Amino acid sequence: MKRVQRAFSVFWVLLVGTIVCARPNIIFIMADDLGYGDLGCYGQTKIETPNIDALARGGMRFAQAYAGGPVCTSSRSVLMTGMHNGHTPARDNVPHYNTYLNSGDVTIAEVLKTAGYRCGGIGKWSLGDPGTEGDATKQGFDMWFGYQNQDHAHYYFPEYLDDSDASSGRVEYHGNSRSKDVYSHDAMTNRALSFVKESAGSPFFLYAAYTVPHFSNRSEDPDRLSVPSLSAYGDKPWSLAAKKYASMVSRLDRDVGRIVDLVESLGLSENTLIVFTSDQGPLEGGPSKELNSNGALRGAKRSLYEGGIRVPFVVRWEGTVKGNQTNNDVIAFWDMLPTLAEVAGVDLVSETDGLSVLDAFLGKPLIEDRDYLYWDYGHSRRRYDQAVRLGEWKGIRLGLDNSVQLYHLGRDPGELRDVAKQNPNMVKRIVEMMNTAAVPDERYEIGKLYEGKPIWMPAWINE
Template identity: 60%
Template sequence: MKKLLPFLLLITLLSSAPQRLSATDSPPNIIFLLADDLGYGDLGCYGQELIETPHLDRLAAEGIRFTQAYAGGPVCTSSRSVLMSGLHNGHTPARDNVPHYPTYFDDEDVTVAEVLKQAGYHTGGIGKWSLGDPNTPGRATNQGFDDWFGYLNQDHAHYYWTEYLDDNEGRRELPNNAVTREHYSHDLLAQHALKFIRQSAKTDAPFFYYSAFTLPHFSSKDEDPDGWAVPSTDPFTDREWPEKAKKYAAMVHRLDESVGEIVALVDELGLRENTLIIFSSDNGGHSTVWKKFHTCGPLRGFKRDLTEGGIRVPFIARWPGTIPAGSVSDEVIGFEDMLPTFAELAGTIVPKDLSIDGISVTSALKNEPMAKQRDFLYRDYGHCRRYYDQCVRLGDWKGIRLGKDGGKIQLYDLSKDIGETSDLAATHPEVVSEIANIMDTAVTPNARYPIGEIYRGDAIWRVENYHPSRSKLPPLTQPGEGAWESAEFLFNPEEAPTPSCHSSTLVELPDGQLAAAWFGGTSEPDIDNSIWFTRRVEEKWLPPVAVVDGTEGEDSDHRTGNPVLFQTTEGPLLLFYKVVPHEPNRASSWWGMMTRSDDGGKTWAEPWKLGENEKLGSSPHLIGPVKNKAIQLADGAILCPSSTEHDGWRVHFEITRDLGKTWEVIGPINDASNFNAIQPSLLFHSDQRWQVLCRSKESVVAQAWSEDGGKTWGPFTATSLPNPNSGTDAITLADGRHLIIYNHTLKRAPFPANRQMLNIAISEDGKKWTPVMTLEKEERSEFSYPYVIQTRDGKVHFTWTWKRKTIRHAVIDPGKL
């Protein structure tokens, strides 16, 4: 479910609310028109001499033209992400065009459309979205847009004669359009924009419209070999230019015509003085544009560059009666400023807990001095590429650090050197040092963009059809096939002791028998959940018995969760579990309990609470192993991989040297602000080199590495495996390979999605993972929270939740994987 903004987002005009730019009491309509790959020098009002753009020139004459406006980044996806989120490249969810993830925005991300929607705006958009495919959290209609028509997927947007366009939650089919070329997509988008504005004008609510045109971006080479697609080269057909130049000019002309139609409609409907219209481009012009057009004007570089040509863009705003006509501003503004600016214009307040990088530029729109000056402007490029580049605008200074230069910073004074021709780094070391410090601290790590892990053509966790579950995975395997020897239920689902069950654990006892536990009750949140236990004797599972129910040592009933069995070398069988208080009924407030059995689980001691440790933050309860296996070290200490959810999702380790009487804590080893990870599994590559694999909110199996036997840990990064925010388990096999059991899916996607498929992958080094088995795959079903052990005979045993009705147990021969 999409996370809504807090009610702190007030929409009443209190004295504490910001002042609107206009003198009128009604909030303005806001239309943001975005071109795709239009250079700084492509418009007549910015110096273009060969391509006529009369409508955009008139828009500038009736409003204000900015000379130092910056797109969100040097490429499409990251720039649009900055525009929507109010966060610069180092913080925004989407930071590059690659890898081609199915979603870049998640439910918890907040967009400018959501801010305005909660302020009472009707919201809509067309064109190139790029931030989330259909059926993913990032789709436009899940990110604040009441209406969306166009291309949700980045790559799809490069087909002008497409056979379908995304239409809200569905599609508008255009059969055989790639052959007949009957429908030019830009024209359909422009028509839809006009329709939305007409309909919105009939209501009392203000509207926000985001027209993310695809012109003049080059088309797919499959569609047009020379890279440009347009129905006609008019009015440039007779020019003595290369054919490619005519096509590009015609695309810019068509864009200009569409802007003119929108502006004319606004005026016709009587909305002129209460509608702010902004026009800009998502990044600099492309390097393949005919050189005589000087697409980036006097600026150096093009799209994908952090020199001014890649990120400085046209920016025009018109609001008659509020913005002085014919104004020109040299103020530095950026796409991240749109969210706070539009919030101010709407008379609303950006919640304090919504951290953004942008500042309101309402004063600049009036061609007045900025009410607040920014500290710096940050851009970067190259996440998951060979070279990672950064730039910082600090007053008139501009610093650029290119990965290919080994970290050396170039320094330019843009007030005197707009073309960035004179590097002044050697004569201003103090400025270089200040800029370097900003670069070093401006980036929050993002699992989807592990800097240094180069993208080489295939998506990190999506190989085919924008969905990892449709990549070439092994077919569904049945017991008796290949490595899979057998499978069984721990109890007949028709004779289950409880209506629901979940989160199993498995252990081999000293006599070679197996024991298992899980929690079960009416449903997961209900107070009647107890920990159930069974043993496998003479190849049969005994009837389950409830061993603890959460009331032990408490004055009131509580539910239990996530048991973990552990067989010690000393003899006792330990059972760790969690107790969740009835209020609040959340895992973020639970505490750890344990009990022991000296007879293989036939009888159990009185349970005891594990205690507290201040390292665990606002809810300091010790947890024990949170879901997956504990490890007994050579010195007898029991190491429990654990995690908490109350201060963000964070991983830590708990160690006991006296069978649970006293505890020490290592960690937390991650900061939830840069990676949310829980439920770790430990892998061992040598005595000192350890690895943890975790469930994450970032839609990937997360990993961290230790080079000193778990004492300290490096940062969390993404593995190559997807994760639908569901539990996993992993083990280092006796032969040195590593095995993980997990759901190779996304949370929201076409089937198989979420927990509808369960898989096994193998790795030699913990870095390159190869899916080797598909254990379960069924629509509208759940196969989740797996557990894995290797028994003394070398076989690998798994248990997992089977449709919440029972626990399934499977055995494989790892030698056949």
């Protein structure tokens, strides 16, 4: 049995000097492969993101927020379970399993349901196919629309999308891979808006796990960047790939604006916490380099340097979170389960690696401190990498047989100067953490190369 319990049947909390009824609505919007520097509010000068920038002006922008990992499946698992990548059930995109979560795992949605929330999800779930134990609707969600399978999500003009509300479990778009009439991102936004409208009378949790601007399958687009139009970027003196990437980001921004506008029109702004973030850094090279998607950060997706795991993170809660703030507290995806549990008034019984960072949202000092932050990458791949952040120090080991690189992020956020030789005692502490942070998991054997194929391939490719 999954161990979650209600804290109070009626819960009131003191926020910013005012008594506010608890159980606010929660909207958690997550982009896919969006870089730390892809938004105007994080220094982007080429891509237009007016709606997310406005979200930041109306709330708080975090400068040191971290994803759960440098790839999609593990980062989502960390977010949902509140456990870092050395403990969470899904630790990499490979090996390919039809389910990553099991019936005993506890997710954010299940925690919020104990407080009476209606939970809906759109986009890429990636933690279990329909009908498996990891199916989103068996992990606390009342509704899921989009892609439950990781590989299915590489197609923006699919022949179908998973739809838990449909009797068949999917909505069909016959011939869409050729006609390109339905862009999945648009369909998912429409379902997100419908969910908010339908749920407005009671507390709800919307998890909008968008797929843009993640690359698509090459069979769909030669640049692997599927988008219906180049919007405002068609005449820019950029590569075609950069124009497509920028168009995907601006389309995402447009739809964040549509969600925020709906919340405002329904009179829910003061009772709705909105979070916007990304699941990890951008794909290395190509348009992300041309558009400076990571700003001054080193590395990209599949890397444990800052560019692979530090992500934009914006919070807005009108009347509760003060506007136009930048917060330098260090927060991570595994903090979200305890944080949202506190927002909803739920006492957690299951263990997590995270801390509630609600005080940071409210502009208060974080009193409870963490020992360290941990990431790894490369289970069942050619090289197993690990990273530990301890205060301002960050150690990275690229392969178990290699020495640790050490950086002081306060003085060197771009990780340009390795100071391991000058700080042997700190390196020793970090190595000890690396050697003990991850609990072995037979599904993710370190050093055993995975050579299998994806468990899902679209039937329409061969039609």
